Amino acid sequence: MVLFLLRRLGQSILVLWLMSVIVFAGIYLVGDPASMMIPDSVTPEMRAQMMSALGLDKPALAQYLDFAGRAVHGDMGKSFATGLPVSTLIASRLTATMELAVAATLIAIVVGLPLGLVAGRWPETVAGRALTFLSSLGFSLPTFWLGLMLIMVFSVHLGWLPSNGRGPTTEWLGLQVSFLSWQGLRHLLLPALNLALFNAAMVLRLARSATREALLTDYVKFARAKGIGNARLMGVHVLKNILIPIVTVVGINFGGIIAFSVVTETIFGWPGMGKLLIDSINALDRPVVLGYLMFVVVIYLLINLVVDLLYSWLDPRITLSARAS
Amino acid sequence: MSEPLLEVQGLSTHFDVRGGTVRAVDGVSFSLGRGEVLGLVGESGSGKSQTGYSIMGLVDPPGKVVAGSIRFEGRELVGLPSEQLRALRGNRMAMIFQDPMMTLNPVLRIGTQMAEAVLAHRKVGRARALEEAHHALERVGIPSAGERLRSYPHQLSGGMRQRVVIAIALLNSPKLFIADEPTTALDVTIQGQILYEMQKLTRETGASLIWITHDLAVVAALAQRICVMHKGKIVEQGDVDQVLRAPVHPYTRGLMDSIPSRNPRGQRLRTMPAFEAP
Amino acid sequence: MSATAETPLRRLWSEFTASRLACAGLAVTALIVLVAVLAPWISPQNPYDLQQLSVLDARLPPGTRTAEGVRYWLGTDDQGRDMLSAIFYGLRISMMVGLLCTAIAAVVGTALGLAAAWFGGAIDAFIMRLADTQLAFPSILIALIFLALFGKGADKIVLALVLVQWTYYARTVRGSALVELRKEYVEAARGLQLPRARILFAHILPNCLPPLLVVATVQVAIAIGLEATLSFLGLGLPVTEPSLGLLISNGYGYMLSGNYWISFFPGVALLVAVLAINTVADQLADVLNPRLKR
Amino acid sequence: AELKLAIATDVTSMDPQYANIAGNVQVSRHMFESLADLDADGRLVPRLAESWRRTEASVWEFKLRPNVKFHDGSTLTAEDVVYSVGRPATLTSSPATLNGFLKDITKAEALDANTVRFTTATPLAVLPNYLAMVPIVSKHATQGLKPEDFETGKGMVGTGPYRFGKFLRSDRIEMTRNEAYWGKKPHFDKVTIRIMPNNPARTAALLSGEVDAIAVVPTADVARIKQNPNITFYTKPLARHTFWTLNQASDALPQAFDHDGKPLTSNPFKDVRVRKAFSKAIDREAIGSRVMDGLGVPTQNPVPATMFGYNPDLAPEKYDLEGAKKLMAEAGLPNCFKLSIFARSDSHPTDSAQAQAVGQMLSRLGCKVSVEVVPTSVFFTRGNKLELPMLLLATGVDGGDLGVTLEYLFSNPTNNPFRKVNMQTYDSPAFWKPLREALALNDEQVRERKYRDTTRVLRDEVGVIPTELMVGTWAARKGVVLTPRVDERTYAFEASGN
Amino acid sequence: MTPLFELQGVTKTFARPEDAVARLRARLAGQPAARRVTVLHETDLAVAPGEVLGLVGESGCGKSTLGRVAAGLHAPDTGRRLWDGADVAAMPPAQERATALGIQMIFQDPHASLNPRRRVGDAIGEAAGVHGLLEGASQADFAAELLRQVGLDPAMADRFPHQFSGGQRARIGIARALAVQPRFLVCDESVAALDVSVQAQVLNLFMDLRERKGLTYLFISHDLSVVHHLADRVAVMYLGRLVEVAPTAELFREPAHPYTRALLDSVPRLDAGNTVFQPLKGEIASPLAPPSGCAFHPRCPHAMAVCREQQPALQPVAAGRFAACHLVPACGTVPSTDSQSAP
Ligand SMILES: Nc1ncnc2c1ncn2[C@@H]1O[C@H](COP(=O)(O)OP(=O)(O)OP(=O)(O)O)[C@@H](O)[C@H]1O
Numbered sequence A: 001m002v003l004f005l006l007r008r009l010g011q012s013i014l015v016l017w018l019m020s021v022i023v024f025a026g027i028y029l030v031g032d033p034a035s036m037m038i039p040d041s042v043t044p045e046m047r048a049q050m051m052s053a054l055g056l057d058k059p060a061l062a063q064y065l066d067f068a069g070r071a072v073h074g075d076m077g078k079s080f081a082t083g084l085p086v087s088t089l090i091a092s093r094l095t096a097t098m099e100l101a102v103a104a105t106l107i108a109i110v111v112g113l114p115l116g117l118v119a120g121r122w123p124e125t126v127a128g129r130a131l132t133f134l135s136s137l138g139f140s141l142p143t144f145w146l147g148l149m150l151i152m153v154f155s156v157h158l159g160w161l162p163s164n165g166r167g168p169t170t171e172w173l174g175l176q177v178s179f180l181s182w183q184g185l186r187h188l189l190l191p192a193l194n195l196a197l198f199n200a201a202m203v204l205r206l207a208r209s210a211t212r213e214a215l216l217t218d219y220v221k222f223a224r225a226k227g228i229g230n231a232r233l234m235g236v237h238v239l240k241n242i243l244i245p246i247v248t249v250v251g252i253n254f255g256g257i258i259a260f261s262v263v264t265e266t267i268f269g270w271p272g273m274g275k276l277l278i279d280s281i282n283a284l285d286r287p288v289v290l291g292y293l294m295f296v297v298v299i300y301l302l303i304n305l306v307v308d309l310l311y312s313w314l315d316p317r318i319t320l321s322a323r324a325s
Numbered sequence B: 001m002s003e004p005l006l007e008v009q010g011l012s013t014h015f016d017v018r019g020g021t022v023r024a025v026d027g028v029s030f031s032l033g034r035g036e037v038l039g040l041v042g043e044s045g046s047g048k049s050q051t052g053y054s055i056m057g058l059v060d061p062p063g064k065v066v067a068g069s070i071r072f073e074g075r076e077l078v079g080l081p082s083e084q085l086r087a088l089r090g091n092r093m094a095m096i097f098q099d100p101m102m103t104l105n106p107v108l109r110i111g112t113q114m115a116e117a118v119l120a121h122r123k124v125g126r127a128r129a130l131e132e133a134h135h136a137l138e139r140v141g142i143p144s145a146g147e148r149l150r151s152y153p154h155q156l157s158g159g160m161r162q163r164v165v166i167a168i169a170l171l172n173s174p175k176l177f178i179a180d181e182p183t184t185a186l187d188v189t190i191q192g193q194i195l196y197e198m199q200k201l202t203r204e205t206g207a208s209l210i211w212i213t214h215d216l217a218v219v220a221a222l223a224q225r226i227c228v229m230h231k232g233k234i235v236e237q238g239d240v241d242q243v244l245r246a247p248v249h250p251y252t253r254g255l256m257d258s259i260p261s262r263n264p265r266g267q268r269l270r271t272m273p274a275f276e277a278p
Numbered sequence C: 001m002s003a004t005a006e007t008p009l010r011r012l013w014s015e016f017t018a019s020r021l022a023c024a025g026l027a028v029t030a031l032i033v034l035v036a037v038l039a040p041w042i043s044p045q046n047p048y049d050l051q052q053l054s055v056l057d058a059r060l061p062p063g064t065r066t067a068e069g070v071r072y073w074l075g076t077d078d079q080g081r082d083m084l085s086a087i088f089y090g091l092r093i094s095m096m097v098g099l100l101c102t103a104i105a106a107v108v109g110t111a112l113g114l115a116a117a118w119f120g121g122a123i124d125a126f127i128m129r130l131a132d133t134q135l136a137f138p139s140i141l142i143a144l145i146f147l148a149l150f151g152k153g154a155d156k157i158v159l160a161l162v163l164v165q166w167t168y169y170a171r172t173v174r175g176s177a178l179v180e181l182r183k184e185y186v187e188a189a190r191g192l193q194l195p196r197a198r199i200l201f202a203h204i205l206p207n208c209l210p211p212l213l214v215v216a217t218v219q220v221a222i223a224i225g226l227e228a229t230l231s232f233l234g235l236g237l238p239v240t241e242p243s244l245g246l247l248i249s250n251g252y253g254y255m256l257s258g259n260y261w262i263s264f265f266p267g268v269a270l271l272v273a274v275l276a277i278n279t280v281a282d283q284l285a286d287v288l289n290p291r292l293k294r
Numbered sequence D: 001a002e003l004k005l006a007i008a009t010d011v012t013s014m015d016p017q018y019a020n021i022a023g024n025v026q027v028s029r030h031m032f033e034s035l036a037d038l039d040a041d042g043r044l045v046p047r048l049a050e051s052w053r054r055t056e057a058s059v060w061e062f063k064l065r066p067n068v069k070f071h072d073g074s075t076l077t078a079e080d081v082v083y084s085v086g087r088p089a090t091l092t093s094s095p096a097t098l099n100g101f102l103k104d105i106t107k108a109e110a111l112d113a114n115t116v117r118f119t120t121a122t123p124l125a126v127l128p129n130y131l132a133m134v135p136i137v138s139k140h141a142t143q144g145l146k147p148e149d150f151e152t153g154k155g156m157v158g159t160g161p162y163r164f165g166k167f168l169r170s171d172r173i174e175m176t177r178n179e180a181y182w183g184k185k186p187h188f189d190k191v192t193i194r195i196m197p198n199n200p201a202r203t204a205a206l207l208s209g210e211v212d213a214i215a216v217v218p219t220a221d222v223a224r225i226k227q228n229p230n231i232t233f234y235t236k237p238l239a240r241h242t243f244w245t246l247n248q249a250s251d252a253l254p255q256a257f258d259h260d261g262k263p264l265t266s267n268p269f270k271d272v273r274v275r276k277a278f279s280k281a282i283d284r285e286a287i288g289s290r291v292m293d294g295l296g297v298p299t300q301n302p303v304p305a306t307m308f309g310y311n312p313d314l315a316p317e318k319y320d321l322e323g324a325k326k327l328m329a330e331a332g333l334p335n336c337f338k339l340s341i342f343a344r345s346d347s348h349p350t351d352s353a354q355a356q357a358v359g360q361m362l363s364r365l366g367c368k369v370s371v372e373v374v375p376t377s378v379f380f381t382r383g384n385k386l387e388l389p390m391l392l393l394a395t396g397v398d399g400g401d402l403g404v405t406l407e408y409l410f411s412n413p414t415n416n417p418f419r420k421v422n423m424q425t426y427d428s429p430a431f432w433k434p435l436r437e438a439l440a441l442n443d444e445q446v447r448e449r450k451y452r453d454t455t456r457v458l459r460d461e462v463g464v465i466p467t468e469l470m471v472g473t474w475a476a477r478k479g480v481v482l483t484p485r486v487d488e489r490t491y492a493f494e495a496s497g498n
Numbered sequence E: 001m002t003p004l005f006e007l008q009g010v011t012k013t014f015a016r017p018e019d020a021v022a023r024l025r026a027r028l029a030g031q032p033a034a035r036r037v038t039v040l041h042e043t044d045l046a047v048a049p050g051e052v053l054g055l056v057g058e059s060g061c062g063k064s065t066l067g068r069v070a071a072g073l074h075a076p077d078t079g080r081r082l083w084d085g086a087d088v089a090a091m092p093p094a095q096e097r098a099t100a101l102g103i104q105m106i107f108q109d110p111h112a113s114l115n116p117r118r119r120v121g122d123a124i125g126e127a128a129g130v131h132g133l134l135e136g137a138s139q140a141d142f143a144a145e146l147l148r149q150v151g152l153d154p155a156m157a158d159r160f161p162h163q164f165s166g167g168q169r170a171r172i173g174i175a176r177a178l179a180v181q182p183r184f185l186v187c188d189e190s191v192a193a194l195d196v197s198v199q200a201q202v203l204n205l206f207m208d209l210r211e212r213k214g215l216t217y218l219f220i221s222h223d224l225s226v227v228h229h230l231a232d233r234v235a236v237m238y239l240g241r242l243v244e245v246a247p248t249a250e251l252f253r254e255p256a257h258p259y260t261r262a263l264l265d266s267v268p269r270l271d272a273g274n275t276v277f278q279p280l281k282g283e284i285a286s287p288l289a290p291p292s293g294c295a296f297h298p299r300c301p302h303a304m305a306v307c308r309e310q311q312p313a314l315q316p317v318a319a320g321r322f323a324a325c326h327l328v329p330a331c332g333t334v335p336s337t338d339s340q341s342a343p
């Protein structure tokens, strides 16, 4: 186990390095940040001064080494566009994002999983079919579309929930969070729902199809022979057996929400990280894009580490160590 | 013995498959008194297991009990609401399945799977349920029971899994116990231990057994009555001694002739003229 | 007992068509594919030909007949495109992109996922860390880099989307395959010295199929949506050749101002397409599940 | 009373001098002021300076308003002004630096507590306009601060009508009224500016009552907002117009081919007849009314009628397909040619639609047009390399002076060594002569005339193809009254209510 | 004569079942990670060509594990597998594969060992098709023939495993293993699920194959009458060790090891009528907590002091007979000097 974690750490460092090279080269290829950043109205001296202040005057390799050298010490540099340290920028949005991601994922699981079990348990009933049908709706509706509808219904017409922003935040462990106050929760609900619906639909479908399989196994039959009630049968015997694909997909999507939920963040004015990335890519704000994506890799490495640990917990036959073939 | 514990009348269980119907059980009738042991033997694929499943109400779709009645403790089981049936299962009547590897949930610990069988029917604490599970494992001859409770099914040998399943069925002291080839994976010393426990069960709680097996010697030793099945039908039933000593039906006779110990060692065994499968 | 003259494909077909809902789904899917293929011949207008468009006809409501006697059954969009034609053509692109991406990503991802599960150790680590890297790489950046390197084109979009999507399959398949690999039937197949590829693809893969089918059908919808997003951002296909997703994106601003048809009809088309594909996939999953068979 | 105002542009920094971009300026002007300023119609008015005059050709003297207090109670002095004018040069990592406006100043000195003298390298008539762009900060409060320090409120010490409250990045800025303000006291004592770049979200926020007013009503929602009885809708022609630039840099026009797909032998855009034909082929009325939903007005002038430099003699080019065809035939290109036209995907929402519409119109001329909409990063990177043949741009008028903008737009390394390459490859002595003269002149009337000369030459030579003057939109709930501005800003201190 | 197949000093261990708390506690206490159970100790076993070696023993003693190691499905932790005297692990890949194909295993649990999504006809015919063993027949005909041989209706080839009864599935497993024409077959409880008549049919098939093709068997079974009938020699296993190896007739006539004796005594007899069974005396040994000395001593009626302390080695006790018991020499059986084959 310890060995496993150590090995994972080593791989992660390699991944980070790989990522930094790809992203650096990628952005370098896309365009010249100076053309976006420095107005034509300045003098050549000023221009040169700015280029060197941004580190753009050196050859690409030197620029990369500069970056890597600093990154090793944990310094991701400063944003071209805002002048703020990248870490500050990311940190300032991280709580909001995490809150949203956790809320959305929780909703997706809490809604999707039980409904999926129901749809898989009674696939031929009206309820089962209706759930299946609705779940297809869940991911054929574009996110922006759905978001707008949510706003129109719940904010504009019914006036129940605020449509925009994070609302007042509460301090919790030194972080500014929304979920501790009623007002904050109200702000959180719509964007979280918007993100959750897709995931809930996906979880529902995965759970449904896996449940149908699991219900036909002998061990479920035997559990029924033991007189186990429906709740435990579904909630323990079936559930634990179907979770692996669900955990996989939820893991990936959780990372996706943290990193890339731009659409929801813009529609609901949620000050999360996704927008930061898009803005930075558009502005070719290289330090931010680099720092951000490195951060996202770390998130994914962590998530997938947890997912792999979950695998071996969910199915004891899967071992963490390298498998012989 | 006033009323039999179990009364099966004209039971038929059919599977609709593409291109026809498999009559897995085809008009089976028998009755089982309290404290009685019934040996159910017969050709492989003759419908013994399906008979057991039918009684438990666990026939897999597309299989269906298409006819007949099953009266258990005076109650008709065919058509009984599922919640009432559930309350009976594992409590008043228990069944152990034939394939021990597949009948235990691969992702749950043995202890969990045993404890829940207790908790499903009795209001006791989890610790207490685990204690009972521990005891049941010891009864079926599993050493290091405490540690085995923490094992997962794949960590056990075939015979251990089979014993775990038996132990689970024993947990709630059922009145009717359907055992589907329960000792095939056990060596004869452990088998003896299990049979001892079974006898104790019938003796002490008046439980009745349906013992599905191929081992006629075990039937001879354990059962009072025997049913011989062939192609979904019971072709012969009666007192064990009688049937085994003087089988009437040609199939039963052929069966007896095929027993290895009744054949010269190392020679070809006598087989029956082809009885084509259902 | 079971019919002997039946070929496996025949049997699959007859099992598939046993459900009326699935038949409907298949029919709709077929119709959509047909419409997509035949779009140039059945559309009243070529919506990609700028010369046939006029902004003066922009945002006409459904059913409008112009002075020249052209009838816009589903109205026109903000460029004066006949929505019906635009939807036909849009389906063509969206279905192509959606199905192609899904197919390629599924094949690549499945193969890599199976390989990771089977070989374990360094190969597993390599593939999975590659997936981690890939997951962290936003599609927009990939598309932007492709745009800078190779310029625009449907092939680049497909490639970019495949790059984004293969990870889903790889991780899903790996997860399921890890469970399957521990089962005895795999041991048996190994003992029979079946070729590795055969064990992986003919034995393990079918058992990992249920989640895979779900992921695949969802990814079709995602691919269509991603393509639209990229095109909308100017990183995808030309704006003058809108896909279904792009039509929806373009029109959604008008959704609330009364010009609902610009976004609504393409939305309905997308919805129907996704539903039909899902229905087909659901039935396929059932048909491929032997325990539900008779 | 509190005003909740939603704006469409993001705010990157609280440091008022860090970046001269719309969102930042819009916000910082509530708390910081400049010496001169522009009124709602885009005319230059005094602000922190009471008056200014030109003592010599290259020397300007500004008299400060006496007794103006910073938010911390200290008094504004000439020292602060000198400091503020020097500070942008020290912010080297700033994008969109203010230095462009200050680079001509060779010396800034405080003559006394209320007088500042600026010396410029060459005679510069538009210095007050330039200085209208530069917010004045407090010397002692901001010295040694880094731009990111302002986030927390440090250094947010200005003279403006509002005081800094709180900044939540990408979300909101909260401000309170400056009770000690020297000028007219604003109506609202508390202001929250919400950052909402997403169009429908802004509308929804207004409709749901979450905000009181929004800037930039999404084109698609205009009809709906107009009908709403509880909402007042405002429009104002902006000092911002869209135009097409035609690449005239080299003899080979990039990404243009004849109808057989072979590269063109000469650059057709070097022929004024082709440029004229293109201009005539564009139906500006249709674009304004259909594509921009009435929020575009056909124009030949870069500024609205209220502004300095407007040329009433220049009518917008009429849509004339036949005339255009004739010109093309004269130019020897009766069937036009194949080319790509470019617009940005992430700037104005109607850019893409405008480009497509123009694509349609040019195709009627026989051209085979492919419309390419790309992100700004790609657009400018390739545009700067002169790789794009024809592109859609939009520009506003900085500092309220047309000449500054024209000079900025049309400069390139050949005519101005200070300027890097830009995408306006039109270059003509007839254009530069009046413009250069005007920029040095003191006399306002002559200057305006020279500007008109310049725009006339631009029209005659079709240097670029102007299409629409953009119309700004605002909406507020009944009871809140906004002041629409040509520079598209929305100021809480110019709003009133009940 | 070189044995066809030989195991030398094979040891196999598995991870211990533990709960999270125990694992954490072990880690905190700084215990080494050697929380493993040894289920197979230094086992040697040889099978001559054409021989049927019966393997009997207590449930959970490691028979299946031994079988899996023999069939190459588990890699042993230590020890070697020899085929025709050559180390399998050292063979060139192609030869190793051919050897592996020649050693087939019939699994104890036929249900688990069948792919639920493959029709049984495929399951049976596939490998033969892949390895070119169809001999001109079509795969379907080939599978049909095998199904017939194990007493199943060839029309069932189209069905899926779950559509069969337990005994039918067992026969499918047998047919699948036979399809690739192995030279050495490890049968793990292969006939236990069959009624005696079908069992007889299958056993006859096994005997035929041995006669016609010289097929060699490691026959793991609890059914002593079947072992008695079929096997040439019998190996008896107890808690991961072989405790006795002897020619069948001799073993049944005169068991040397007390465990063997206990086994033979517990066999229910058909003609005995209803019997009252007795509980096991003594503690059943577990690999999780192996008893000191001889593993059987807690249940052994003859246990002596030395049995508690010292692990007896498997020694020759008579011509061709081996036993691991401190008592055996004292039983008066003189060890023979001319034992021809190793155990
Ligand atoms: N994967 C595993 N992990 C841990 N322990 C295992 C594993 N597989 C087998 N064991 C243990 O190894 C021992 C021997 O198992 P094996 O299956 O070889 O027994 P067996 O002799 O075949 O028994 P049976 O007759 O009951 O089938 C058992 O104690 C079992 O618990």
Ligand SMILES: Nc1ncnc2c1ncn2[C@@H]1O[C@H](COP(=O)(O)OP(=O)(O)OP(=O)(O)O)[C@@H](O)[C@H]1O
Binding pocket: B015, B017, B022, B023, B024, B025, B042, B043, B044, B045, B046, B047, B048, B049, B050, B051, B060, B061, B062, B063, B098, B278, E162, E163, E164, E165, E166, E167, E168, E193, E195
């Ligand atoms: N799902 C199914 N579909 C079709 N036929 C089935 C299905 N399940 C079982 N059968 C058939 O039903 C018959 C009876 O099966 P059952 O399991 O009761 O036999 P059994 O007497 O228990 O045999 P065994 O001794 O081999 O376990 C068999 O012929 C089997 O092929």
Ligand SMILES: [Mg+2]
Binding pocket: B048, B049, B050, B098, B180, E165, E166, E167
């Ligand atoms: Mg059975």
Ligand SMILES: [Mg+2]
Binding pocket: B157, B158, B159, E063, E064, E065, E108, E188
């Ligand atoms: Mg075993």
